[in-house]
Amino acid sequence: MSSPFPRLVREAGRLLSLSWKEIYEAKKEELLRIFAEHGDRAYGVWIQQFMAPVCAFLQEKGYRVKDGFNRNDSIERWGPPEERERVAWYVVRDANDTPAGTMLLQVYHSHASFCIPRAPRLLALEATDRETILSALAVSANRVRWDLPQERPVGDEPDRTDRWEYATDVSLGDALRAEDSGGLSSWMLDEALSSWGRYGWELVGVAPSGSETIAFFKRPIRQL
Structure with missing residues (x-):
């Protein structure tokens, strides 16, 4: 039987x-003032307030969870200063004090100004002890979820003159493998790179990963 915990977190996510x-929207002026005076503390105040109804919802469902925001139960290590990702975790227990799972709060924020580049969201995690949670967060697939919508608030993104987008290709190494004759054919590599260049992508680096070669491309984001 599947655990009901992921569905519980999805319900909490709708409230979030x-x-x-x-x-x-209600506290923006106050949060801007706190950021000007105390920096990132403003995000902690914001999180504490918007997580209060989420935790209350879980408590009404018969679960036990500490509300607010405990910086020690979080980690921040991903992304540029303008779109830094912090993940906080909330261990949820049932009425018998048995851990049901961990609710992850994913928050993106800027260190340059009080700015929310992406909407926060909740994820469910089976692990409930600190070390296992940290190990799980070190795996990108547990945080980068293409199956979930990602909202970028309109009008809350700082202006930038130059913007770039990036992509990777894990198949480039195929063009570097020797033919049956033992030689290398440059046209295969030319063809692989030209297919990217045709759409404005520039090769900026390569790196080995096991038996594969990862190619990194970038191109300017077109202004609409």
Whole structure:
């Protein structure tokens, strides 16, 4: 039988999608002032307030969870200063005090100004002890979820003159493998790179990964 915990977190996530916006819009001037005076502390204040109704929802469902925001139960290590990712975790227990799972709060924020480049969201994790949680967060697939929508608030993104997008190709090494004759054919590599260049992508680096070669490309983001 599958655990009901992921569904519980999805329900909490729907509440989160409302609460973070309500607090942000209602308290924006105060949060801007706190950021100007105390920096990133403003994000902690914001998180504490918008997580209160989320934790209350879980408690009403008969679960036990500490509300607010405990910086020690979080980690920040991904992304540029303008779109830094912090993940906080909330261990959820049932009425018998048995761990049901961990609710992850994914928050993107800027260190340059008080800015929310992406909407926060909740993820479910089976692990409940600190070391296992940290190990799970070190695996990108547990945080970078293409199956979930990612909202970027309109009008809350700082202006930038130059913007870039990036892509990777894990198949480039195929063009570097020797033919049956033992030689290398440059046209295969030319063809592989030209297919990217045709659409404006520039090769900026390569790196080995096991038996594969990862190619990194970038191109300017077109202004609409």
